[in-house]
Amino acid sequence: MAKTRIEATINGEPVEFLCEPRQSLLEVLRDVLNLTGTKEGCLTGDCGACSVILNGRLVCSCLVLGLEVAGATVETVEGLAAGTELVPLQQAFLQQAALQCGICTPGFLVAAKALLDSNPNPSETEIRYALAGNLCRCTGYDKIVRAVMDAAALMRQGQGRASSPMQGREA
Amino acid sequence: MATVTNTSNGTYKVVGTRPLRPDGVDKVTGRAKYGADYSLPGMLHGKVLRSPHAHARIKAINVEKALKLAGVKAIVTGRDLPEGENKSVPLGEMSVNPRHLGHNILARDKVLYQGHAVAAVAAVTPYIAEQALELIEVEYEVLPPVMTVDEAMASTAPILDPELRNEELGDQPTNIAKHTQLKRGDIEAGFKSAEIVIEREFRTAMVHQGYIEPHNALATYGSDGRGTIYCSTQGPFEVRGMSAAVLGISPGSIKVVPAEIGGGFGGKTTVYLEPLALLLAMKTGRPVKMVMTRAEVLRASGPTSGSHIKVKMGCTRQGTITAAHVWLAYEAGAFPGSPVAAAAMTVLAPYAIPNVLIDAYDVLVNRPKTAAYRAPGATNAAFAAESVVDELAERCGLDPLDFRILNGSHEGTPHPAGPPYKRIGFIETCEAIKNSAHYKSPLKGANRGRGVASGFWFNAGMQSVAMVHVHADGTASVVTGSPDIGGSRASCAMIAAEVLGVDVDQVRPMVTDTDAIGHTDVTGGSRVTFATGMAVFQAAEDVVRQLKERAAKLFECKPDEVEFRAGTFAAKSNPSTSITIKDLAKRLPRTGGPVTGRAAVNARGVGPAFATACIDVEVDPETGKVEILRCTIAQDAGKAIHPSYVEGQMQGGTAQGVGWALNEEYVYDSQGRLLNSGLLDYRMPTCPDLPMMEPIIVEVPNPGHPLGVRGVGEVSIVPPPAAIANAIYRAVGIRMTELPMSPPRLLKAILARRAEDRTSPAAAARA
Amino acid sequence: MHEFSYHAPTSVNEAINLLATHGAKARLLCGGTDLIIQMRAGTQQPSCVIDAKRISDLRRLSLDPATGLFLGAAVPCVEIYQNEAVASRYPGLVDAAKLIGSVQIRDRASVGGNLANGSPAADSVPALIALGAVARIAGPDRERTVPVEKFVVAPGRTVLKADELLVGMQIPLPPANASSAYLRFTPRNEMDIAVVGVGVAVKMSGEGCLEAQIALGAVGPTQIVAKEAATYLAGKRLDEATLEHAGRLAAQAATPIDDTRGTAEFRRHIVSVLTRRALLATAARLRPNHSGN
Numbered sequence A: 001m002a003k004t005r006i007e008a009t010i011n012g013e014p015v016e017f018l019c020e021p022r023q024s025l026l027e028v029l030r031d032v033l034n035l036t037g038t039k040e041g042c043l044t045g046d047c048g049a050c051s052v053i054l055n056g057r058l059v060c061s062c063l064v065l066g067l068e069v070a071g072a073t074v075e076t077v078e079g080l081a082a083g084t085e086l087v088p089l090q091q092a093f094l095q096q097a098a099l100q101c102g103i104c105t106p107g108f109l110v111a112a113k114a115l116l117d118s119n120p121n122p123s124e125t126e127i128r129y130a131l132a133g134n135l136c137r138c139t140g141y142d143k144i145v146r147a148v149m150d151a152a153a154l155m156r157q158g159q160g161r162a163s164s165p166m167q168g169r170e171a
Numbered sequence B: 001m002a003t004v005t006n007t008s009n010g011t012y013k014v015v016g017t018r019p020l021r022p023d024g025v026d027k028v029t030g031r032a033k034y035g036a037d038y039s040l041p042g043m044l045h046g047k048v049l050r051s052p053h054a055h056a057r058i059k060a061i062n063v064e065k066a067l068k069l070a071g072v073k074a075i076v077t078g079r080d081l082p083e084g085e086n087k088s089v090p091l092g093e094m095s096v097n098p099r100h101l102g103h104n105i106l107a108r109d110k111v112l113y114q115g116h117a118v119a120a121v122a123a124v125t126p127y128i129a130e131q132a133l134e135l136i137e138v139e140y141e142v143l144p145p146v147m148t149v150d151e152a153m154a155s156t157a158p159i160l161d162p163e164l165r166n167e168e169l170g171d172q173p174t175n176i177a178k179h180t181q182l183k184r185g186d187i188e189a190g191f192k193s194a195e196i197v198i199e200r201e202f203r204t205a206m207v208h209q210g211y212i213e214p215h216n217a218l219a220t221y222g223s224d225g226r227g228t229i230y231c232s233t234q235g236p237f238e239v240r241g242m243s244a245a246v247l248g249i250s251p252g253s254i255k256v257v258p259a260e261i262g263g264g265f266g267g268k269t270t271v272y273l274e275p276l277a278l279l280l281a282m283k284t285g286r287p288v289k290m291v292m293t294r295a296e297v298l299r300a301s302g303p304t305s306g307s308h309i310k311v312k313m314g315c316t317r318q319g320t321i322t323a324a325h326v327w328l329a330y331e332a333g334a335f336p337g338s339p340v341a342a343a344a345m346t347v348l349a350p351y352a353i354p355n356v357l358i359d360a361y362d363v364l365v366n367r368p369k370t371a372a373y374r375a376p377g378a379t380n381a382a383f384a385a386e387s388v389v390d391e392l393a394e395r396c397g398l399d400p401l402d403f404r405i406l407n408g409s410h411e412g413t414p415h416p417a418g419p420p421y422k423r424i425g426f427i428e429t430c431e432a433i434k435n436s437a438h439y440k441s442p443l444k445g446a447n448r449g450r451g452v453a454s455g456f457w458f459n460a461g462m463q464s465v466a467m468v469h470v471h472a473d474g475t476a477s478v479v480t481g482s483p484d485i486g487g488s489r490a491s492c493a494m495i496a497a498e499v500l501g502v503d504v505d506q507v508r509p510m511v512t513d514t515d516a517i518g519h520t521d522v523t524g525g526s527r528v529t530f531a532t533g534m535a536v537f538q539a540a541e542d543v544v545r546q547l548k549e550r551a552a553k554l555f556e557c558k559p560d561e562v563e564f565r566a567g568t569f570a571a572k573s574n575p576s577t578s579i580t581i582k583d584l585a586k587r588l589p590r591t592g593g594p595v596t597g598r599a600a601v602n603a604r605g606v607g608p609a610f611a612t613a614c615i616d617v618e619v620d621p622e623t624g625k626v627e628i629l630r631c632t633i634a635q636d637a638g639k640a641i642h643p644s645y646v647e648g649q650m651q652g653g654t655a656q657g658v659g660w661a662l663n664e665e666y667v668y669d670s671q672g673r674l675l676n677s678g679l680l681d682y683r684m685p686t687c688p689d690l691p692m693m694e695p696i697i698v699e700v701p702n703p704g705h706p707l708g709v710r711g712v713g714e715v716s717i718v719p720p721p722a723a724i725a726n727a728i729y730r731a732v733g734i735r736m737t738e739l740p741m742s743p744p745r746l747l748k749a750i751l752a753r754r755a756e757d758r759t760s761p762a763a764a765a766r767a
Numbered sequence C: 001m002h003e004f005s006y007h008a009p010t011s012v013n014e015a016i017n018l019l020a021t022h023g024a025k026a027r028l029l030c031g032g033t034d035l036i037i038q039m040r041a042g043t044q045q046p047s048c049v050i051d052a053k054r055i056s057d058l059r060r061l062s063l064d065p066a067t068g069l070f071l072g073a074a075v076p077c078v079e080i081y082q083n084e085a086v087a088s089r090y091p092g093l094v095d096a097a098k099l100i101g102s103v104q105i106r107d108r109a110s111v112g113g114n115l116a117n118g119s120p121a122a123d124s125v126p127a128l129i130a131l132g133a134v135a136r137i138a139g140p141d142r143e144r145t146v147p148v149e150k151f152v153v154a155p156g157r158t159v160l161k162a163d164e165l166l167v168g169m170q171i172p173l174p175p176a177n178a179s180s181a182y183l184r185f186t187p188r189n190e191m192d193i194a195v196v197g198v199g200v201a202v203k204m205s206g207e208g209c210l211e212a213q214i215a216l217g218a219v220g221p222t223q224i225v226a227k228e229a230a231t232y233l234a235g236k237r238l239d240e241a242t243l244e245h246a247g248r249l250a251a252q253a254a255t256p257i258d259d260t261r262g263t264a265e266f267r268r269h270i271v272s273v274l275t276r277r278a279l280l281a282t283a284a285r286l287r288p289n290h291s292g293n
Ligand SMILES: Cc1cc2nc3c(=O)[nH]c(=O)nc-3n(C[C@H](O)[C@H](O)[C@H](O)COP(=O)(O)OP(=O)(O)OC[C@H]3O[C@@H](n4cnc5c(N)ncnc54)[C@H](O)[C@@H]3O)c2cc1C
Pocket: A044, A045, A046, B680, C027, C028, C029, C030, C031, C032, C033, C034, C035, C036, C037, C052, C073, C074, C099, C100, C101, C102, C105, C108, C109, C110, C111, C112, C113, C114, C115, C116, C117, C121, C122, C123, C124, C160, C164, C165, C166, C167, C191, C192, C193, C194
């Protein structure tokens, strides 16, 4: 099948790629654009490892066709950190030891970002429901939920540095 | 949050702190490379054709049409694999049966489960490979499937492997691959002296490890006759050895490069795609990448056994257990090798019971060949035994923790399968729960209950190699062959930093490939921080020893006159002459050249792990749904190197135990077709299904390890199903004997009980 | 996945023309949360995929004081529950829209796709039926309407002909003193497919029920309207005994089967429980000091 040329904005940068209709956004990111930070866990929308933000909304990139993103903006885990500076969510995940194997981490970070973008002060229950589309088999979610709470607190204080109230670089 | 019951002596500078993990930044930025993230120029894509039948003879396979499809480069079937020997051969500290392993990689004459691999294709795109699968014609003679141990053990059962024999049955074909028996004392006398005897029967469903990353492999093969496999595995050396065994080539011709690994829990200690990718690469001369779909993972990797278990236990009125008889039958899957022997050795391990008889059966069924899953075998068995223990405690009128403490194993108690325990921390875990804020708090409200249960796991030692290189700037790198599945780089770096007396950020840990390090057994058996950690400890000590020699040269004294403390070398005779590691590192070129410490261990002195969980539930009596309200788990870590990652193991294992308890199960139809091969219907706990999980790290140092470490990776999965069953009993008065305790099952029991109460006033009074 | 061509028309007519050309081999794509999975599994193998999300009619969500709500087929769930005017008038629909999948799914999945997919377990459908929704269908010659309760004819099959598409759902304005609710039972708290779903809409006068609609999901080959239960409720006080009885009647209307998600017996029991609970929830929403929905 002929490939179509698609233009989109990915992590703030204009990107062009060629894509077959049957290629998912996940395949485009990983196989065409070499953005392998977005992970594949199921291809059925169940695990959330492939989460990206598409035009401001959280989606499973395995359930989006590459052609659908013509003219759209896409944010992936690779776009979270500004240069070498980690954002509070990333810092909090490290400090709280919210990852073990780390395969789910990109999806959780992106989903948590989508949550905090719209709700800067979520309750534990709100966090748990907002992350229901992301499976983690390693952590039992405890430290992930705490990390999101910490990140939210950090962001509310407007301080994104590691010099947080949480004992510097201690996890 | 976490309480560390610190019973260990010795003060450490690095061990026991919580530094950021060294591989963390890569993992929160998407930079870390997992197996499926690798690709190579000219790479082909491989796909596997899988059997739609649970049990069938393969009469013919025709690949002609598929081979003609443009873009298809190679197709292989079982006939392309050499027929391996049908006997157990050693591989590292494990052993494998090459024939069974090969037949699982690609079926030869028979398919033995739905999803069993029948052929593999390499093509220029994954789409073409998929399309080629549709063009392969397989003629099957469908046979009746055998799905449960009960069916399989019946004398009339269809036979899976006509060649299988077991010692007891002589030359009679059977599905029972092995019967193991453990005995101690006089079981009859034991029951005679019991005043209370409880006998119950349990069943548990097959469940999957549920790692989020599907199996993957990328293989290359050069004209030099050397192959390389990049994959996410717990055991690079096992992948090498097993792939070689399956392909009939020498292990030395294969290099395995372990990628980051997205979970394994035991399920990535064997091979599925790795030999296939290599075989296709050998056939085509091009790199071949293969990644399983989720449905393939569920259908055709290695879940753990469903089981049928009977437990009979007796105790005195005062609560002393006098005898226990346990009967266990575990699904092995399509080939022998369920963890039932481990189940037999763990099931009564927490208790000092004088008279014991345990029968364990490893049974073939038309399901995927089981693989290890976190404390393999122990969880099923503990669900049964710990439910009965709870019942005995109740009958004696004892608090369930007191009952456990009364009967608990301690130093000197003979282990059912071996010598007496050295120092262990079982009773301490019970006491930690007893003293926890959770256990002391009242649980109010209707349909709520609190349950406790305990678990045991051996942990493993086995072989590990570590190297510690000292760099000119005084930093060090730690090189091991143990894939980091949950923070072991951090603990290895911390151990090295502790020994070297430097800050942990001065140590860079890395995991290397099978050509670059000596044989290192699987990341499994909770052994990495213990055994690889021991190797790192010794390698770092080796560095210190060598550096003492260098310092001695500078101080113009003998090496044994050099003292090393807190990262500084000093001459004993003249403490004012001292030099830090950092400064000494600069002097290496002139004092004899680079320093590399090394250690190769076959770690002995394994310290077993115990855990005790306390779980509060609320049952919706109208729907049978169970909500986990609160959950605390106490576990003996020996010594927690990095407490956060110890807690993580405890919480993660507990969460898996909760899933196993409540909703996870393989559901097959009568034809042996898996009905829930996706993560929407294979229901692992999601974030809103769980509360925070309160870990209590108990530290009873393992005398067999320089830092007191015990493995922490597994035992936490063992107690939750029983703890939840016991909690359900306290909530609604029903003892569940089948896993999962899913809403339909629990509701059925509740309704049956209600009907019974209506007809029998005595029962109503009891309730 | 098999090959297909992709089109993103901007009008209903353009889409209808594509359907006319490609016939039964064409499929509409809204959120893709059913379709893409089915194509990947090979259970759907369209040669032409028509992305509906650029058609403004299908993306329209409009509330008219006279005619009620028009819900374009391709409007994602998130836009429904984030719309306060809709949420306050159609709480039953919002209950369902909030339950489907996860955030990731709801940010894409549409109610139109939920309905057109034809699953007996689709969460929004019992809610739509209870609210008296009507499906608007466009074809080559004319538009037609079909009550949602008649839309699904068998698992995975609907009244849509190969050359037709679903434009949206028209949902009448609920009368004063009426409210609605949708409840489902799933073993997990989120990310699960309904084992049973119950949508109810009730018009009350004080504590008495004037009129009720009850629709059941996942307990038959298609959604089931529990007529007896609804009729029985008319004119009754919603006390415990009445609710129990209504639940029993609803359970009798169900024709469940055993499958991986639950046994028939279990499902029937759950229908009665959820019917009672959904009626209570609806009545609670009508109490004066009720906050939120
Ligand atoms: C992880 C996950 C969780 C889920 N959870 C739930 C849940 O909790 N409850 C639930 O009910 N469902 C659930 N679903 C199923 C699915 O999300 C819903 O059915 C969803 O509403 C479908 O909408 P869509 O816009 O994605 O449909 P699509 O996939 O775009 O379309 C679905 C079907 O309808 C057809 N179609 C779509 N629009 C039209 C139209 N305008 N005219 C004609 N035909 C059309 C398509 O061709 C296709 O056959 C879940 C799915 C996933 C992947």
